[in-house]
Amino acid sequence: MEFYLTAIHQGLAFAALGLGIFLSLRILNIPDITTDGSYTSGGIITAWMLVNGWSPMIAVFSSMLVGATAGIITGTIHTQLKIHPLLAGIIVMTGLYSVNLAILGKPNQPLINIDNLLMSSSDNSDHSTFILIAFSIALILLINLFLKSDMGIALRATGNSEAMVKAMGVNPDRMKIIGLGISNSLTALSGSLIVQYQGFGDINMGIGIVISGLGAVMIGDVVLRNASSRKIYLQLIAVVVGCILFRIILATALNIGMDPNYLKLITALLVLSIIAFGKIKLSSKV
Amino acid sequence: MIELKNISKTFNKGSVDEMFALKNINLTIREGEFITVVGFNGSGKSTLLNIIAGNLIPDSGEVFIDQFDVTILQEYKRSKYISRIFQNPLAGTASELSILENFRLASLRTQSKLLSIGNNSSFRKIVCDKLKTLNMGLENKPDSLMGSLSGGQRQALTLLMAVMDNSKILLMDEPSAALDPKAALLIMELAEKIVREEKLTALMVTHRMKDALNYGNRLLMMKEGTIENDYTGAEKGKINSEDLISWFNS
Numbered sequence: 399m400e401f402y403l404t405a406i407h408q409g410l411a412f413a414a415l416g417l418g419i420f421l422s423l424r425i426l427n428i429p430d431i432t433t434d435g436s437y438t439s440g441g442i443i444t445a446w447m448l449v450n451g452w453s454p455m456i457a458v459f460s461s462m463l464v465g466a467t468a469g470i471i472t473g474t475i476h477t478q479l480k481i482h483p484l485l486a487g488i489i490v491m492t493g494l495y496s497v498n499l500a501i502l503g504k505p506n507q508p509l510i511n512i513d514n515l516l517m518s519s520s521d522n523s524d525h526s527t528f529i530l531i532a533f534s535i536a537l538i539l540l541i542n543l544f545l546k547s548d549m550g551i552a553l554r555a556t557g558n559s560e561a562m563v564k565a566m567g568v569n570p571d572r573m574k575i576i577g578l579g580i581s582n583s584l585t586a587l588s589g590s591l592i593v594q595y596q597g598f599g600d601i602n603m604g605i606g607i608v609i610s611g612l613g614a615v616m617i618g619d620v621v622l623r624n625a626s627s628r629k630i631y632l633q634l635i636a637v638v639v640g641c642i643l644f645r646i647i648l649a650t651a652l653n654i655g656m657d658p659n660y661l662k663l664i665t666a667l668l669v670l671s672i673i674a675f676g677k678i679k680l681s682s683k684v
Numbered sequence: 685m686i687e688l689k690n691i692s693k694t695f696n697k698g699s700v701d702e703m704f705a706l707k708n709i710n711l712t713i714r715e716g717e718f719i720t721v722v723g724f725n726g727s728g729k730s731t732l733l734n735i736i737a738g739n740l741i742p743d744s745g746e747v748f749i750d751q752f753d754v755t756i757l758q759e760y761k762r763s764k765y766i767s768r769i770f771q772n773p774l775a776g777t778a779s780e781l782s783i784l785e786n787f788r789l790a791s792l793r794t795q796s797k798l799l800s801i802g803n804n805s806s807f808r809k810i811v812c813d814k815l816k817t818l819n820m821g822l823e824n825k826p827d828s829l830m831g832s833l834s835g836g837q838r839q840a841l842t843l844l845m846a847v848m849d850n851s852k853i854l855l856m857d858e859p860s861a862a863l864d865p866k867a868a869l870l871i872m873e874l875a876e877k878i879v880r881e882e883k884l885t886a887l888m889v890t891h892r893m894k895d896a897l898n899y900g901n902r903l904l905m906m907k908e909g910t911i912e913n914d915y916t917g918a919e920k921g922k923i924n925s926e927d928l929i930s931w932f933n934s
Contacts, residue, residue, distance in 0.1 A: 544799070551785045552797040558778035564739070564760040565768040565776065567793045628829065 403527075405649035409642030410530035411591040412610055416641040417537055417634060418584030419611030420618070424633075425545070426577045427557040431487040431608045432472040435494030436465040436582040438604035440589025442498045445507040445599025454515040458590050465586020466579040468494060473575035498601055505601040514594040526595060533591065534638050537584070542631040544580075553577050585611070606662055613669040614640035620676060644668070685885045686713040686736060686853065691745035693731055705731040706742070707909040717916075718879050718886040720896040722928065723906030729889045730857060732906070736887065737855050738762035749853070764794045767846035767884075769839070769856040769875070773863060776842030779831030783822060783841065786830050787811045790845035814844055818874075836867030843874050847882045854879060856888040860895065868892075872899060893928045905931060 415437060422430040440461035447457035468490055476486040499505065511519045516526040544550045555563045556573040563570050593599045617640035622632060651664050691709040696702050706728045713719060721729045734740040735747060738759035747755045749765045770776050777786050788803045808826060815823040818840055822828075830838060839859060846854055859875060860868035876899050879886045890896050896903060903920045905913040905928075913931070915923055 543801070546801055546803065547799045548788065548792060548797040548802045549799050551781065551789050551803070554781055554785075555778040555789055558780050559775055561770060561775045562778055563789075565763050565766075565770075565793075566789045567760055567763045567795075568789070568797065569758075569760045 401649055401653055402646060405645040406642055407526050407530055407595060408592070409645035410534050410638075411595050412588050412614065412641045412645065413530075413534040413638040414537055414584040414591070415588035415607070415611045416614035416618075416637045417541055418581040418588070419608070420615050420634070420637045421541070421577055421584070422581040423612070423615060425554055425557050426574060426581075428476070428483045428574065428578065429487075430469075430472060430483055430578055430581060432468050432490045432494075432578070432582050433487075433585050433608040433611060434604040434606065435491035435498070436468040436585045436604075437589040437607045438498050438601065439464050439468060439494055439501075440586025441593040441599045441603050442502050442507075442589075442601065443586075444590040444593045445509060446502055448509055448512050448514055448594075449507060454513065454594065458515065458587065461586045461590035462583040465589075466583035468586075469578035469580070469582030470575055472582070473571075473578035476578075477571035477574055495601070502599065502601065506598060507600075508598040509593070510597070516591070516594045517597075530591070530595075533587075538631060538634045538638065541634055545630050549576075606665065609665055609669050610641075610644060613644045613665070613672060616640070616669065616672045616676065617643050620672065685715045685717075685750065686887075687711070687746075687748040688732075688735070689746045689748070691732075691735060691742045691747070693728075693735065693740065693742050697743075704909045706735070709745070709909075709911060711904075711911065713885060713887065715885055716883060717902050718876075718884075718900035719888070719902045719904060720900040721887065721889045721904045721906060722891070722893065722896045723904075724932070727906040728909040729904075729906045733855055733857050733887060733889050737766060737768060766853045766855055767793070767851045769842055769846065769854070769859045771858040771861050773835035773839035773842070773859075777830045777838050777845070779829065781830055782827045783815070783830060783833075784808060784811055784826045786841065787814075787845055787848060790848040793849040793851075795849070818844070834867075836863050836870065839863065839867070839871050840874055843871065843878055847878055847884070851882060851884060854884045854886040856886065856890075858889055858891060861891060875899070893925050897923060897925060897928070 415433070419433065422428050443461045443464055444457045447460060448454065472483070472486045472490045475481065475489060476483045513519050516529055517524055545554060552563060552568045553573045553576065555566070556568065556570045560570050563573070589604065592603070615637055618633065618636035621636045621639055622628070625632060647668060648661070648665065652658060656664060688709055688711040691706055693706040694702060694704050709732065721732065723729045731740060735742050738754065738757060741756055746753055754762055768776065784803055788807065812823040812826055815826065820837055820840070822837070856875060860871045863871060872895055878884070888900065901917055901920065903915045903923060904911050
C-alpha cells in the first residue's frame with residue numbers, strides 16, 4: 399500500500415507540471431519542451447536554497463520565478479525570432495543544464511536533516527498528503543480563475559485563432575510569452591516539490607520529464623471523453639487525476655517486477671499506448 | 685476617415701514570380717461611406733483591404749486613419765480603429781471559447797485585457813439581448829462553445845461582435861463567400877443593418893456582383909493593381925449587373 403501512497407504523492411507533486419503542459423499544449427497550442435530544463439531548475443534551486451538555510455516557501459517561490467524566466471525566454475525566442483517553439487525550447491533547455499550545474503556546483507545535493515515544506519526533520523513528521531493536496535486544489539482554483547479573467551480569455555483565444563485575437567487588439571506574441579512563463583513556473587514548482595518529497599536534487603532529474611506531463615494531459619482527455627461538459631475546471635481536475643493515474647500505472651509496472659532500468663522505456667510506451675487508445679476510440683466512432 | 689497615398693505593393697520582389705499587387709494607389713474614404721470593391725482574382729482588392737487592416741505593409745506610400753499615419757502600425761494595434769470580418773467564417777471567432785467569452789473579448793477590442801473577471805451576469809444580459817436580435821435562439825445558450833455553431837451563425841456573431849466596442853471602421857473580406865445562399869443573404873442584410881445603425885465607414889471586397897451593386901454607396905472596380913473605376917452615390921446606382929459583366933469581359 400505504501401507503494402501506492404508514494405505514487406499518489408508523486409502524482410500530486412506532478413500536478414503543477416501537468417497543468418503547465420496543459421496550458422502550453424492545450425490552451426496555447428504550443429509544444430514546449432523547456433519543461434525538462436525548468437523542472438530541473440526548480441528542483442536545483444530549491445535544493446541549493448534549503449541547504450543554504452533559506453525557508454522552504456521562499457525556495458518554492460524562487461524556483462517558480464526562475465521557471466517563469468525560462469518560459470519567458472523560450473517564448474521570446476519563439477515569437478521574436480519566429481522559430482519553431484520546439485527548437486526554442488530545446489535551445490533554452492540545453493542552456494539551462496549548465497546554469498543548473500553552475501547553481502548547485504555539483505551534480506547531486508542530498509537534503510538530510512533539513513526541514514522542508516513536506517517533511518520536518520525535528521520530529522520526523524510527514525505533512526506530504528495534506529500539503530500536496532492543498533497545493534493541487536489551490537492551483538486548480540487559481541488557474542481556473544485566471545483563465546476566466548479577461549486576460550485569460552485573450553490567452554485562450556490566442557491558441558484558437560491568431561487572426562481573431564489580432565482583430566481584437568490582442569498581441570498574440572505577448573500572450574504566448576505570458577502563457578509559457580506561467581507554464582514553466584508551474585513546471586518548476588513541480589521540480590521543487592519533488593526535490594522536497596524525495597529528499598535530494600539531481601542535475602539529471604528532468605530528463606524526459608515532459609512526457610509525464612504529456613501523458614497526464616492525455617489521460618485527462620480520456621477521462622473526460624464521455625463527459626457532457628468541457629468546463630475549464632473539469633479539464634484542470636482531469637489533468638490532476640491524469641497525473642496521479644500516470645504515477646499509479648508506472649508504480650504498478652514496477653511493482654509487478656519490471657526492471658527499473660527500463661522505467662523511461664515503460665513511460666514512453668505508456669504515453670504511446672494512451673495516444674493510440676485515443677486514436678482507436680476516435681476512429682471507431684466515425 | 686481613411687486615406688491611402690501612393691500605395692504600391694509587390695509580392696516576391698525580384699524573383700520570377702514577381703507580382704505587382706497594387707500600383708500607386710490613391711484613395712480617400714470619407715466618413716459614412718460603404719464601399720464595395722470588385723475585380724478579378726489578383727486584381728489587388730484583397731491586398732488593398734489587408735494594407736488598410738495592417739496585416740500587409742506597403743512597399744511605398746502611406747496609410748492614414750483619422751489623420752494618424754498608421755502605415756507601419758501593427759495589425760493588433762490598428763484593430764483599435766478597425767473591426768474585421770474574414771472570408772473564413774470560422775476565423776473571426778474562437779472555437780473553444782463560449783459565445784459569451786468571445787463577446788467579452790470583442791467588448792475589449794480597444795482596451796487592455798486585465799486580470800479582472802468581466803464576464804459577469806450584467807455582461808451576460810447585454811450579450812443575450814444582442815443575441816435575441818438575430819432570431820437564431822442563441823440567447824438561450826450563451827455558454828455554448830463557438831465551435832458548436834454553423835459557419836453562418838459564427839459569421840453573424842462576428843458581425844455583432846464587430847460593434848461591441850466603439851467601432852468606426854468595418855473591413856469585410858468576402859464575408860459571404862463561404863456560406864450557402866440563405867446564410868449569405870442573412871449575413872449581407874445584417875452587415876448592411878449594422879453599418880447603417882452604427883454609422884460605420886465600411887469597405888467590402890466581394891466576388892458577388894449582386895452584393896456589390898445592392899449594398900454600399902460607392903463602388904470600386906479594380907484591375908491589375910489599379911482602381912479602374914470609382915462610382916459614388918447616384919453614379920453607383922446607375923450601374924447594373926450587365927455593365928459589370930461587360931467590364932469584367934473587356
